Amino acid sequence: MKEPASENKPKIGVFSLTGCAGDQLMILNLEDTLIELLSKFEIKSFQEASSYSENIRLDIAFVEGSVSTEHDLEKLKEIRDKSSLLVAIGDCAVNGCVQAMRNSQTSIAERMLDVYGVEDNIYRALEPKGIGEYVRVDFEIPGCPVEKEEVFNTLISLLNGDPPLIPDYPVCVECKLNGYPCVIIEEGKPCLGPIITAGCDARCPSLGLDCVGCRGPIKGETNAKAELEALRKRGYPDKYIINRLRFFAGNFPDIRILGERKNSKGEK
Numbered sequence: 001m002k003e004p005a006s007e008n009k010p011k012i013g014v015f016s017l018t019g020c021a022g023d024q025l026m027i028l029n030l031e032d033t034l035i036e037l038l039s040k041f042e043i044k045s046f047q048e049a050s051s052y053s054e055n056i057r058l059d060i061a062f063v064e065g066s067v068s069t070e071h072d073l074e075k076l077k078e079i080r081d082k083s084s085l086l087v088a089i090g091d092c093a094v095n096g097c098v099q100a101m102r103n104s105q106t107s108i109a110e111r112m113l114d115v116y117g118v119e120d121n122i123y124r125a126l127e128p129k130g131i132g133e134y135v136r137v138d139f140e141i142p143g144c145p146v147e148k149e150e151v152f153n154t155l156i157s158l159l160n161g162d163p164p165l166i167p168d169y170p171v172c173v174e175c176k177l178n179g180y181p182c183v184i185i186e187e188g189k190p191c192l193g194p195i196i197t198a199g200c201d202a203r204c205p206s207l208g209l210d211c212v213g214c215r216g217p218i219k220g221e222t223n224a225k226a227e228l229e230a231l232r233k234r235g236y237p238d239k240y241i242i243n244r245l246r247f248f249a250g251n252f253p254d255i256r257i258l259g260e261r262k263n264s265k266g267e268k
């Protein structure tokens, strides 16, 4: 691919909110293609790669991590204001991920009391949520962490002015395309593949393992109740299934409602 002149290169930034920085690491893990790929762009911020950072208008901002503090929210709004396109990378940015696991069950004050012994919100914490809850997001790349090939393809698509192709079908489709035996049917394992976004090439079922949902449920398509019912019929207790569903997807309305804490009268 011919390298564009410097002034024509899209300016990009890669930013982190609350998370483990694993999605930035997956970009760096592109290794063989990274130097050539990034030479097509002008990198103005990339926290995990360099302390260099320029606070200027960006063509594309990639944001990983959930909004879990007021500081995250302020940072996110600044990024949105200065970026033409905003891409959420990884489950934390898409939906809140593991730090949202207990959103339906404990309040911020209860968590502060448990961990720090005070109810005051001394760290200005917010209930962890995906960035789309607060600002307009143009594209979302799911995964905990993201698949590096998906990041590569997204960068190439955006470079060409095309929207990135993110699967909108479940992991089961990849099982079928690959001819993998279904671990629910064959072995009775509690696979979440029927409601989880494809894109990993059914990595876990390919190894005889059940999907635990690390790419998150398909937005607008997820029928968590039906998954609960299907696994219940296989003998799994509700609590086990609901905890499993909440692990990566506690904020999905369909899943959140299943895990909501009951009050003293046993009502949700």
Ligand code: SF4
Pocket (backbone or CB within 6 Å): 171, 172, 173, 175, 176, 181, 182, 183, 184, 185, 191, 192, 193, 194, 202, 205, 210, 211
């Ligand atoms: S193994 Fe899991 S992902 Fe694969 S077809 Fe069965 S339920 Fe779907």
Ligand code: SF4
Pocket (backbone or CB within 6 Å): 171, 196, 197, 200, 201, 202, 203, 204, 205, 210, 211, 212, 213, 214, 215, 216
């Ligand atoms: S099969 Fe499920 S848990 Fe395994 S990598 Fe794919 S989405 Fe993640």
